[in-house]
Amino acid sequence: MTTLAIDIEIPSINNVTVTDDTLSVDLSDGRTLSVPTAWYPRLSHAKSDERRNWRFIGGGHGIHWEDLDEDISVEGLLAGKPSGESQQSLKKWLEARKSRAEHP
Numbered sequence: 245m246t247t248l249a250i251d252i253e254i255p256s257i258n259n260v261t262v263t264d265d266t267l268s269v270d271l272s273d274g275r276t277l278s279v280p281t282a283w284y285p286r287l288s289h290a291k292s293d294e295r296r297n298w299r300f301i302g303g304g305h306g307i308h309w310e311d312l313d314e315d316i317s318v319e320g321l322l323a324g325k326p327s328g329e330s331q332q333s334l335k336k337w338l339e340a341r342k343s344r345a346e347h348p
Contacts, residue, residue: 254318256304262287262295269307269321283326285334286312289341313337 255271262268267287268278281288287295287309294311301308306317 254305254322257300257307257318258304260298260307262290262298264288267316269318271318272304277321279321279324279326284314284316285327285329286314286337289338 255273255275257269258272259270260268261270262281265281265288266278267281267284268276270276290309290312294309297311298307298309300306301315302317305319306315308315
């Protein structure tokens with residue numbers, strides 16, 4: 245029995261745009277991926293300035309939002325994987341966020 249191995253190269257990210265309802269990522273191979281921000285609750289709860297405060301990680305194969313403690317990989321986007329954060333973790337993050345806003 246023979247096995248066919250396929251070498252898949254994951255493209256890097258050239259640009260990121262986040263709106264109230266969409267995360268769009270321009271890739272080095274010319275594709276643009278767009279997914280709902282609802283897939284990433286921290287992005288959907290973020291303010292516009294927090295959404296714009298991102299940086300590349302992993303040599304351009306991921307995105308990090310410092311203000312939100314959120315990381316998203318190209319590999320996850322290509323696989324169509326939404327956030328794996330538990331409801332309990334998200335609730336804790338939202339409560340801490342609310343507390344910081346009430347007591348700056």
